[in-house]
Amino acid sequence: MATTDTATGTTPSSAPRSPLAGAVRMADYWATVYRRTWKGSVISSFVTPLLYIVAMGVFLGGFIQDDPAKLEGATSYLAFVAPGMLAAQAMTVVFGEVTYPVMSMIKWQRTFYGMIASPLNIADVVLAHLGFVLFRVGTVCAVFTLVMAPFGVFESWWGVLLSFPVQLLIGLAFAAPLYAITAAMRSESGFSLIFRLGMIPLFLFSGAFFPISNLGPVMEWLARLTPLWHGVDLTRMLVLGTVDWSTAAIHVVYLVTCAVVGYLLAVRTLEKRLID
């Protein structure tokens, strides 16, 4: 029976009280999407980073015998590169999730329009999607950390525990602004630019693989401006147990700012684009 008599309905449908309450309503949607897609992302999410670690950390790192002072306090290159790769991996997952899938929702499949025809608002939908991205970042980083543990590269167990929410923060600091950028893009042709001129240089030059002091003063200064460097530095000081709390606070504030400003921009950009 398709009756509309609200009296016969059990719980009447309602508007969510807050973006968070709205986002929670989308949990089943993202769970369904994940059940359908997780197999396809296993290799890129879990296997590739491990190949990197083995190749660069173990085999390449075997050649690098440097003074721990030059490796920011790490006792081996592997210990130096592992937290860097962890943070860089958090970022890479985000770039995969917040480019093509977002454009599909607003342009190709137009599912975004269906979502906001329900009681949900754009702010709710974006928040839910960011939540899913964090779930992806979280699973990838957790696996990565577990696999790294036997290599003896972590100096501080509580630092390792703290580094997990930091990876989520790094993810959010990239996901939210990137959401805003994708929301403003008319076609997917810009994505290759974002990957080549955005993600790859960040990946290579934000201190994940070598200390940014090697870059020379100008480039080092530039590297310090990137969110990934803040994430890498924060992660590294946590897992190596070399935390300088005031620097750590600056990193956190920087990353939180990226996340909040990015989210607000993403919502505004989408409101302009989808509501006319």
Place this chain on the structure above:
Amino acid sequence: MTDAAEPMIRAVDLRKSFVSKQGTVEAVKGISVEVRRGESFGFLGPNGAGKSSTMRMVAAVSPITSGELRILGMDPAKDGPGIRARIGVCPQEDTLDTELNVADNLYVYGRYFGLPRADVRTRVEELLEFVQLTEKAKAKVEDLSGGMKRRLTIARSLINRPDMLLLDEPTTGLDPQARHVVWDRLFRLKQQGVTIVLTTHYMDEAEQLCDRLVVMDKGLIVAEGSPLELIRAWSTREVAELRFGVGEHEALAAKVADLAERVEVLPDRLLLYTSDGEETLAKVHERGLAPAVSLVRRSTLEDVFLRLTGRTLVD
């Protein structure tokens, strides 16, 4: 909650303009309508009449430019989510998630309305049954035919047991058989007392489904009433259609003008508006005119539209 006296939709001098780099398009130029509870109401009009623009404002997804609009007694500018919680929307273009299967599309959508999981699950089964897609529950949306997708969208719009159902061109692009299936389902909903608001450019659809309708053209309402009232007011009981050779119609119109209340010249035929079509046809033959094809039919909303705008509905 709305009180019983409050109409489902009340629009007064409602306008919608789209501003872009190319300039401003006035899609809706001041329309006033009231839709009452339990009624099925139609917006009939050709491409670009402003039907979808109106429907999107009513669905609380597109802000109004000026005028007044109340939906279920609420202001869409303030209570958008509250309104959307209580209506069902079937947009002109499907927004189904083509990568999810049929049942999941319904299930996840139900959750957006804040309905408990168990309720949504039973509802999904009922609705699949209702739109005859139970066998397709596990099929991917990609693999459905156009008519099935449309039925799924209709099912999705019913997931929250809406007080009012908005359907923007529910059957455009479907083959006749698929259209009849959709009509049948909508007719059942109408019988259950669901308030239905639909747009269409098919006059037969409007005649079948609408208690009352407005004819829209170029952003304005040009007539309003029940299908029968509109036909009575703007057309004759019958129409004699005459087909002559290509290019002859204009010249022949003058020769038969006095035989009917009104004559319309279309590129491929003459329409003679009259109370008794057979009699008119006989007189045409008496004058020695021999149309290649002739037929007599009842007036439809198509004729009303032609009379009001000088154009045919579907071009």
